[in-house]
Amino acid sequence: METPGSQSSLHRANLERVVRAVRLAGSLTQAEIARTTGLSAATVSNIVRELREGGTVEVTPTSAGGRRARAVSLSGDAGIVIGVDFGHTHLRVAVGNLAHQVLAEESEPLDVDASAAQGFDRAEQLVNRLIEATGVDRAKIAGVGLGVPGPIDVESGTLGSTSILPGWSGTRPAEELRGRLGVPVHVDNDANLGALGELVWGSGRGVRDLAYIKVASGVGAGLVIDGRIYRGPGGTAGEIGHITLDESGPVCRCGNRGCLETFTAARYVLPLLTPSHGTDLTMEGVVRLGRNGDPGCRRVIADVGRHIGSGVANLCNLLNPSRVVLGGDLAEAGELVLGPIRESVGRYAIPSAARHLSVLPGALGGRAEVLGALALALSEMGDSTLLDGTSPAVTPAFT
């Protein structure tokens, strides 16, 4: 047992800081590790050498800003993470390694009327199929990230009421899947996972403060503050869809009137086009027609963008994120929706909050949530198994 504050426990803490930084980012140069961890370049260099000799990390030549550098990532065969995403009409599973490489990914349609038990059975089967296909060692699974399209109670892990999967409310998704797979499972809602996915793999790379806005059957935001998802004590942070835009507007499913959602979600927006375009339009169809020049669809997309922009302006005044990433089907509309969002932000946000903001479409499309689930599994796994054998265990007093 070493004393907290002793040489060896400080060394172990430094090892953990470096491994954690690389685990979350996927790959970092030694200079980036020094910046992220606050350790000196010499300390980082020594630690990276030790971790490399122990087989925990791999170092490959790269270039940073035109200069030669060394990229450090966790060893690909050090462990496996799995992402599972239940969506509106699909189930998607990805298998990745600790070096942030996606080894396999597959999506299949999911009947929204299927029971939760059937859904979890299907997830278990798809996970097992991908593990077999990739030939990875089950014993190396460090954890599973699980995405569900509804609110999760942080304390109990219970899924709240969801308009997308009505039969699933009251279930405990992480517990269900843990029981089937026998490995740790961490659950979060789709907006938070979309935010994590874009942060680690997509349009949010390199920033520490980000809001991911997902417009689908509802409107939600995943908030990243200083590199971490902000959930709030009850897990409901990011309910941007219920910001009031018009006190005398349409009644929302939450019971209030004129919420942002009543101006942007499909069930409110599509009826605007029924008289001119018929009844079998989907949001995807509106976006496709808008891109092809249909004036009515373009108008509706622009109005939705304007309203989202009002919500984003409020968000900017409160949180001052450096990036807003738009996900969901609507992101496919590109500038048709992003332009009006930026215009509203320029009009309604205080200038100092909007000055450093960039509004971008998501880079991952429908993969954002499942990759976010991989990122969740990566962020929740500890470093103790990775570091076993490279240094004595940290004393309880230190942790």
Ligand SMILES: [Zn+2]
């Ligand atoms: Zn509402």
